[in-house]
Amino acid sequence: MNKALRKAVIAGNWKMNMTPSQAKALIEEMKPLVKDADCDVVLCVPYVDVFAAMEAAEGSNIKIGVENCHWAESGAFTGEISSVMLKEIGVPYVIIGHSERRQYFGETDVTVQKRVRAALDNGLKVILCVGEYLEQREQGITSEVVRMQTKIALGGVSEAELENIIIAYEPVWAIGTGKTATAEQANEVNAEIRKCVGELYGKTAADKLTVQYGGSMNAKNADELLAQEDVDGGLIGGASLKAADFSVIVKAASK
Numbered sequence: 001m002n003k004a005l006r007k008a009v010i011a012g013n014w015k016m017n018m019t020p021s022q023a024k025a026l027i028e029e030m031k032p033l034v035k036d037a038d039c040d041v042v043l044c045v046p047y048v049d050v051f052a053a054m055e056a057a058e059g060s061n062i063k064i065g066v067e068n069c070h071w072a073e074s075g076a077f078t079g080e081i082s083s084v085m086l087k088e089i090g091v092p093y094v095i096i097g098h099s100e101r102r103q104y105f106g107e108t109d110v111t112v113q114k115r116v117r118a119a120l121d122n123g124l125k126v127i128l129c130v131g132e133y134l135e136q137r138e139q140g141i142t143s144e145v146v147r148m149q150t151k152i153a154l155g156g157v158s159e160a161e162l163e164n165i166i167i168a169y170e171p172v173w174a175i176g177t178g179k180t181a182t183a184e185q186a187n188e189v190n191a192e193i194r195k196c197v198g199e200l201y202g203k204t205a206a207d208k209l210t211v212q213y214g215g216s217m218n219a220k221n222a223d224e225l226l227a228q229e230d231v232d233g234g235l236i237g238g239a240s241l242k243a244a245d246f247s248v249i250v251k252a253a254s255k
């Protein structure tokens with residue numbers, strides 16, 4: 001099975017939650033629960049939590065990431081953080097193109113592509129988010145939407161660099177709504193994304209790519225979603241804020 005070619009990655013996306021002291025406490029609670037994971041475990045946290053999170057996670061199998069980064073190295077971009085800064089402090093992962101960035105902060109496929117480029121140039125591993133709105137699914141254009149988002153974001157990314165990319169399929173209608181895509185829907189779109197990547201880079205590269213599902217994945221539905229051939233992990237919002245729930249998902253990915 002091709003699934004065996006790829007490492008499962010369970011990544012938490014804390015969004016705008018947790019102060020540094022709360023971050024420390026949550027990671028301390030999580031550490032013993034996820035220590036035997038047979039998958040990669042990542043927590044993407046607000047920028048201000050990075051130091052507390054890295055300190056708390058030190059010596060454990062939990063890796064820390066952030067939720068965005070700018071494309072420029074430095075400059076007049078008030079409120080932004082560059083990948084050069086993240087590199088210096090040793091943050092290994094960054095989420096790029098999350099639908100909340102696209103929806104509320106004017107992120108476009110083109111700015112996503114620029115951010116991906118900068119992150120790769122600075123040695124970061126990118127969790128690239130793609131996904132359709134409910135209206136797009138109803139119009140039957142899910143595949144076109146995720147293909148376009150994927151192709152634009154990967155513009156200029158080499159086959160060697162693809163090893164530092166994880167793609168997270170996150171249907172926008174399933175994020176934070178409690179409405180999960182069915183395991184079949186998740187698998188179908190994940191497979192479509194892999195096919196698209198295969199057209200760009202060849203089957204061998206595509207077979208090695210980790211494609212996560214995200215959108216109301218939780219302790220109850222993780223088993224079924226993660227058992228799908230093309231679902232290689234999850235990007236977890238709400239359930240990553242609770243140590244017990246998150247660890248159940250990590251265990252489901254470790255089977």
Ligand code: PGA
Binds near residue numbers: 176178216217235238
């Ligand atoms: P959710 O968020 O698990 O709370 O739906 C997922 C995400 O936005 O990455």
